[in-house]
Amino acid sequence: MDESVELSPDLVVALCDRRFGIGGDGVLRVAREGARYFMDYWNSDGSLSEMCGNGVRVFARYLWETGLASGSQIEVATRAGVRTAYLEWDGIRVDMGAPRILGISRDGLAISMGNPHLVYEVDSVDKIDLSRQPAYDDTFFPEGVNVSYFERVGEGHVRMRVYERGSGETFSCGTGATAVGVAALHHLGDATGAVTVDVPGGRLRVTVDEQTSWLAGPAVLVATGEADPASLTGRPVSPAEHPWPQGRQRAQR
Numbered sequence: 001m002d003e004s005v006e007l008s009p010d011l012v013v014a015l016c017d018r019r020f021g022i023g024g025d026g027v028l029r030v031a032r033e034g035a036r037y038f039m040d041y042w043n044s045d046g047s048l049s050e051m052c053g054n055g056v057r058v059f060a061r062y063l064w065e066t067g068l069a070s071g072s073q074i075e076v077a078t079r080a081g082v083r084t085a086y087l088e089w090d091g092i093r094v095d096m097g098a099p100r101i102l103g104i105s106r107d108g109l110a111i112s113m114g115n116p117h118l119v120y121e122v123d124s125v126d127k128i129d130l131s132r133q134p135a136y137d138d139t140f141f142p143e144g145v146n147v148s149y150f151e152r153v154g155e156g157h158v159r160m161r162v163y164e165r166g167s168g169e170t171f172s173c174g175t176g177a178t179a180v181g182v183a184a185l186h187h188l189g190d191a192t193g194a195v196t197v198d199v200p201g202g203r204l205r206v207t208v209d210e211q212t213s214w215l216a217g218p219a220v221l222v223a224t225g226e227a228d229p230a231s232l233t234g235r236p237v238s239p240a241e242h243p244w245p246q247g248r249q250r251a252q253r
């Protein structure tokens with residue numbers, strides 16, 4: 001918060017590296033914006049995003065658990081505007097703002113949750129190859145897009161997988177889950193309603209009403225610690241470019 005560490009794309013990539021860094025789908029820096037806290041969100045490839053739905057919830061959890069905030073609701077500033085998070089007995093719920101349905105692009109439903117999403121309904125999400133960025137129309141999405149696939153598993157209940165812009169396939173995307181909830185309702189001709197969204201990492205609850213959309217689910221801090229930016233960014237880029245020094249071998253069992 002005192003800006004003593006400047007985040008850069010390289011530092012974000014290094015922090016998110018699952019082998020040489022801490023590992024993560026993104027980095028959230030706590031900054032100030034007037035009387036509010038600002039969520040400075042970076043994807044794991046070092047790009048910025050306007051919004052992160054799970055990010056806002058875990059950001060709020062962090063502020064509450066570290067004593068930076070108190071009470072049962074908190075306003076978080078993001079690049080997409082202010083989002084309010086509510087502390088509930090079973091997790092954290094956030095007012096995600098009104099979704100904007102942008103139209104159809106390449107047979108998918110394009111939705112803005114502050115950040116761009118493209119949503120497809122499919123028979124089985126297990127059959128989708130998410131090892132690389134799914135094709136999209138870059139004139140429709142000049143800033144890139146998060147692409148989600150969902151299948152219906154019951155009334156008001158879907159399963160989804162997502163390929164996130166700047167991170168690849170992740171186990172959960174809160175803005176993606178909200179976009180999926182909106183699309184699942186929209187395809188049935190409904191503008192409002194509630195949808196349980198199962199992601200590979202767990203379960204989220206999406207509600208859409210006349211004014212806004214809501215995302216609820218668990219948000220858990222799993223570790224605290226310190227990282228050294230200099231050693232992180234000084235790491236070898238790849239073993240091919242930086243072979244083990246002469247005489248230093250991997251330990252043999």
Ligand SMILES: N[C@@H](CCC[C@H](N)C(=O)O)C(=O)O
Binds near residue numbers: 116146166167173
């Ligand atoms: N990859 C997204 C930003 C992160 C979204 C996030 N995982 C979420 O929970 O919403 C983007 O570039 O828009």
